[in-house]
Amino acid sequence: MSATTETVPADTLREVDFPRADQALREDVKRLGALVGEILADQLGDGFLAQVEQVRAAAIRRREHGGSIAELVGLLAGPADRATDLARAFATYFQAINIAERVHRIRRRRDYERAGAAPQPGSLREVIRDLQRDGVDKQEIAALLARLRIEPVFTAHPTEAVRRSLLDKEQVLVKCLIADIDRQRTPAERRADQERMRLVLSASWQTADAASERPTVQDEMEHIGYFLADVIYPMLPVFFEVFEDVLSELGPMPPVPPLLHFGTWVGGDMDGNPNVGADTVRAALTAQRALILAAYRRELAQLERLLSQSLSRVSVDEAVLARLADYRALLPKAAAKLKPRYADMPYRHLISLLSARLSATAAGREEGYADAAQFRADLELIAASLRAHRGTHAGWLALRQLLQRVDTFGFHLATLDLRQESGAHDQALALLLDDAQWPQREAAQRRGRLAEVIASAAAPAADAPGAAATLDVFRTVAAAKRSYGSEAIGPYIISMSRSAADVLAVLALARLAGCSDEAGRVPLDVAPLFETIADLRAAQEVLEQLFADPLYRAHLAERGNRQMVMLGYSDSAKDGGLFASRWALQRTQVLLTELAQRSGVRIAFFHGRGGSVSRGGGKTERAVIAAPRGSVDGYLRLTEQGEVIHRKYGIRAIALRNLEQTTGAVLRASLRPRPPEPREAVWREMAGHMADVARAHYRALVHESERFAEYFRAATPIDVIERLRIGSRPPRRGGAGGVASLRAIPWVFAWSQNRAGLTGWYGIGTALADGIDRYGLDAMREMTADWPFFATLIDDVEMLLAKSDMDIFALYSGLAGPLHAEFHPRIAAEFGLTLAAVLQLKQADHLLASDRRLRQSIRLRNPYVDPISLLQVDLLARWRAQERPEGELFQALAATVNGIAAGVQNTG
Numbered sequence: 001m002s003a004t005t006e007t008v009p010a011d012t013l014r015e016v017d018f019p020r021a022d023q024a025l026r027e028d029v030k031r032l033g034a035l036v037g038e039i040l041a042d043q044l045g046d047g048f049l050a051q052v053e054q055v056r057a058a059a060i061r062r063r064e065h066g067g068s069i070a071e072l073v074g075l076l077a078g079p080a081d082r083a084t085d086l087a088r089a090f091a092t093y094f095q096a097i098n099i100a101e102r103v104h105r106i107r108r109r110r111d112y113e114r115a116g117a118a119p120q121p122g123s124l125r126e127v128i129r130d131l132q133r134d135g136v137d138k139q140e141i142a143a144l145l146a147r148l149r150i151e152p153v154f155t156a157h158p159t160e161a162v163r164r165s166l167l168d169k170e171q172v173l174v175k176c177l178i179a180d181i182d183r184q185r186t187p188a189e190r191r192a193d194q195e196r197m198r199l200v201l202s203a204s205w206q207t208a209d210a211a212s213e214r215p216t217v218q219d220e221m222e223h224i225g226y227f228l229a230d231v232i233y234p235m236l237p238v239f240f241e242v243f244e245d246v247l248s249e250l251g252p253m254p255p256v257p258p259l260l261h262f263g264t265w266v267g268g269d270m271d272g273n274p275n276v277g278a279d280t281v282r283a284a285l286t287a288q289r290a291l292i293l294a295a296y297r298r299e300l301a302q303l304e305r306l307l308s309q310s311l312s313r314v315s316v317d318e319a320v321l322a323r324l325a326d327y328r329a330l331l332p333k334a335a336a337k338l339k340p341r342y343a344d345m346p347y348r349h350l351i352s353l354l355s356a357r358l359s360a361t362a363a364g365r366e367e368g369y370a371d372a373a374q375f376r377a378d379l380e381l382i383a384a385s386l387r388a389h390r391g392t393h394a395g396w397l398a399l400r401q402l403l404q405r406v407d408t409f410g411f412h413l414a415t416l417d418l419r420q421e422s423g424a425h426d427q428a429l430a431l432l433l434d435d436a437q438w439p440q441r442e443a444a445q446r447r448g449r450l451a452e453v454i455a456s457a458a459a460p461a462a463d464a465p466g467a468a469a470t471l472d473v474f475r476t477v478a479a480a481k482r483s484y485g486s487e488a489i490g491p492y493i494i495s496m497s498r499s500a501a502d503v504l505a506v507l508a509l510a511r512l513a514g515c516s517d518e519a520g521r522v523p524l525d526v527a528p529l530f531e532t533i534a535d536l537r538a539a540q541e542v543l544e545q546l547f548a549d550p551l552y553r554a555h556l557a558e559r560g561n562r563q564m565v566m567l568g569y570s571d572s573a574k575d576g577g578l579f580a581s582r583w584a585l586q587r588t589q590v591l592l593t594e595l596a597q598r599s600g601v602r603i604a605f606f607h608g609r610g611g612s613v614s615r616g617g618g619k620t621e622r623a624v625i626a627a628p629r630g631s632v633d634g635y636l637r638l639t640e641q642g643e644v645i646h647r648k649y650g651i652r653a654i655a656l657r658n659l660e661q662t663t664g665a666v667l668r669a670s671l672r673p674r675p676p677e678p679r680e681a682v683w684r685e686m687a688g689h690m691a692d693v694a695r696a697h698y699r700a701l702v703h704e705s706e707r708f709a710e711y712f713r714a715a716t717p718i719d720v721i722e723r724l725r726i727g728s729r730p731p732r733r734g735g736a737g738g739v740a741s742l743r744a745i746p747w748v749f750a751w752s753q754n755r756a757g758l759t760g761w762y763g764i765g766t767a768l769a770d771g772i773d774r775y776g777l778d779a780m781r782e783m784t785a786d787w788p789f790f791a792t793l794i795d796d797v798e799m800l801l802a803k804s805d806m807d808i809f810a811l812y813s814g815l816a817g818p819l820h821a822e823f824h825p826r827i828a829a830e831f832g833l834t835l836a837a838v839l840q841l842k843q844a845d846h847l848l849a850s851d852r853r854l855r856q857s858i859r860l861r862n863p864y865v866d867p868i869s870l871l872q873v874d875l876l877a878r879w880r881a882q883e884r885p886e887g888e889l890f891q892a893l894a895a896t897v898n899g900i901a902a903g904v905q906n907t908g
Helices: 010-014 020-044 046-065 069-076 080-115 124-133 138-145 164-179 187-205 217-250 278-306 318-330 332-336 346-363 372-388 392-409 422-432 443-455 468-484 500-512 533-548 550-558 569-576 578-599 620-626 643-649 652-671 680-702 708-715 744-753 764-775 777-786 788-803 806-814 818-842 852-881 888-904
Strands: 149-154 415-421 489-495 526-530 562-568 602-608 635-640
Touching: 020 046, 020 080, 020 187, 046 069, 046 080, 046 852, 069 806, 069 852, 080 164, 080 187, 080 652, 080 852, 080 888, 124 217, 124 652, 138 217, 138 652, 149 217, 149 415, 149 652, 164 187, 164 217, 217 278, 217 392, 217 643, 217 652, 278 346, 278 392, 278 415, 278 468, 318 332, 318 346, 318 372, 332 346, 346 372, 372 392, 415 422, 415 468, 422 468, 422 489, 422 500, 443 500, 443 550, 468 489, 468 500, 489 500, 489 562, 500 526, 500 533, 500 550, 526 533, 533 550, 533 562, 533 569, 533 578, 562 569, 562 578, 569 578, 569 602, 569 680, 569 744, 578 602, 578 680, 578 764, 578 788, 620 652, 620 788, 635 643, 635 652, 643 652, 680 764, 680 777, 680 788, 680 818, 708 818, 744 888, 764 777, 764 818, 777 788, 777 818, 788 818, 788 852, 806 818, 806 852, 852 888
Parallel strands: 149 635, 415 489, 489 526, 526 562, 562 602, 602 635
Antiparallel strands: none
16 A cells, blocks of 8 residues: 555544544544545556545645635646546545444444443433433333334435445445444454455446436335335334333333334325326335335245244144144145155244245235235234243244334335325316316315315216326225225325315315225325425415315314324425524424314324425434424324435444434423423514514525526536436426426535535524524523524524535636626625524534534545535536536536535435
8 A cells, every 4th residue: 555545534534633432433434545545546546546635635725724725726627537536536535434424323322332321312211211200100101102103204306316236335334344343353354344345445436326317216116125125124123122122121011012114205206207107106016015025035034944943842832733734725836845854843834834925925816915914913823822832032032023024014115105286186177177277266166166076976087188197096096005005005295285175186086086985985194285485374274174174074084083284394495495494384383283182183294304404304303302392292204305315224223223313302202392481482473583584585585586596507506416317306396497496405405516505594694683683692592592493493504504615605606607796795695694693692603613523524524525516616617618518527517416415415
């Protein structure tokens, strides 16, 4: 190894203050960084590595010692192919840092558990101990566990699309680092690990970051399936073991029920995606069933080897022997393959036939299982026999893990949600009701006509041209519930919900499709999605109208008097800015929770959170604790999108920690929500005023400035993002308009790419300055310290400010030509105002003064992200000057987008 290669991560690390507890992280980063350097030299030569080193050193000088950005720009000049290599090189460095940090999180968890003194913050052990201290007894905990439900829902909205082949290689790196997590490997073992890591890093370098074609819905199913089947499936029993171990400290407790469930939108999200419909619903359900049945069969093969109990050594329940005889008759071909030498091992033979019956289920043969309950009943027969005959430690514990998985995943793996935009329903109804003016009619008029359709016992409608696809979706859903079970299909979500008529439209379409039973009941949960600020403000009135409707109230009664409401974090923030969005969401939850108490309907909130703070991202547990009192109540359903899925669920131990923290937060919020706060009425008034100020300032720039859309397209790489092949869904809802028609994900993604982060703080500085002037600094600081809602908002804004770089953003803004002088000063001034106000409220002289780990993480990445940003600015100018061709320039730009997304994180 050359001396140059050895120093690859060293300069950066000297600039970061690693405490003693994080020295192992430092060593892992250095080890991986050195390997990356060796691979770059091997693949592209020592000269390329020397250039990388020069650029990195210049980036550090700029960040830490006030060096010139011009020096960096000069070092990065070169042809497109060299720009691609440089972008990928720096991205590889901080991808290595990402992996090292995730493994270090596992190390910290182990250190806490070994120390045994104080539980790890956010762990279930800490939560249960805190609840005990607050007077919660085990009966109260057991009562909540019986109705507790936590359901992450994976969507197909990518802002960082890591290929499956690269995910598999990442797992090798993780396993090698974990193997030496305590530095107990022998020198020979470390050398072997080093070669394995060199192998996968080299192969990753030679693998394209993204596929050459836009992914299909099928590709997205396979991507989500990886996290569900390869990460969460094997991890799940560990979660229950951890939880039950904690609860055992309270004394005898019932087993933890199946409180975790998972959902997906892949194959069912029709909103703005012409590639999704009845065919993809069927394909998704088929693919998910195949994945979970294959996983069960693999686990049965392990159990078959384990459960070798012989009748000569131990008794077996007669029920097991009877079931074995039944299955020999039901599955004669599989029975003929049973080995005679295992004839005295009934568990082994029965498990082999269970696997054969699962195969028949997958193939759709008559002898297959009708549903997961039948499969579970067979497993429970064996489990009961083991428990009755001294088999608790001779196989029952392993079998129990499979039972836990069946309770969670059924035969469907994940619940498939359906989503469609309200306007699409109106278009279909206009055709089916032969009323061309239907979409323009008043909501009250539409409600009356829809009530007639819902109440009618008339025959299903004929498939009017243009509406057939919509009716086919409802018929497919009805058939799927019969074939795959009620848990296979989740709620039908209506995006852009604005009235009670939008909800009734779904029931009417289901009736017209012939999807109701003989009594006219539609077995489908309908969830309005309130997205804009105006829609959120109108949510209470919409639900009051629905609950007052006798037909809809009857529908709710059949659904257990439970109404799901989805809250849109993304479009509300794009509409009115982060402060106004957060406040509207908070107020909506307060009002709807009060409405639920008055009406006798339980409202279950479904949080449409994205990866970035601008789209509701951030730490889930903090958001749960900051939610209005009574709004959680043992239930949490939220979307997991983009790079968040990779970051939270890419490693089993990290997925475990994430689910443990989320569950703990729901326990806290449900059993001991924050006590009533006398000051909160005043704080709400203050927040409401500031939210209005922030919204007005944000909209004045984004929605009311005549040429802002033009500026946005010039000062961000949105034109590159729109052409990237990282998702099956178009980036716009329709039309060729500006900001309004652009989806929230590319909107936020573009502003994170140019390092401004404008979507997360613009307007907030003006609002906070107004609040300080109006209410006084002391009152504002008190609210920041004592009100979780406001504290979480300020912390999230602080993080976004820390990740922004206004000097680099100025270079992007310069791409807008004359518009730079019009808009850049406004944006820069608001950034400065926001920065000053946040530091005042936090009583700090620099950002993230109280969050050393996050500050360290950002500083580690900056020397690698900054050069990629500067490369992107140069490449954008050159690409646009050549009228945006395909080819090397675009491929180089795509590499910079992937690199910045992986480095900045929280991008979309």
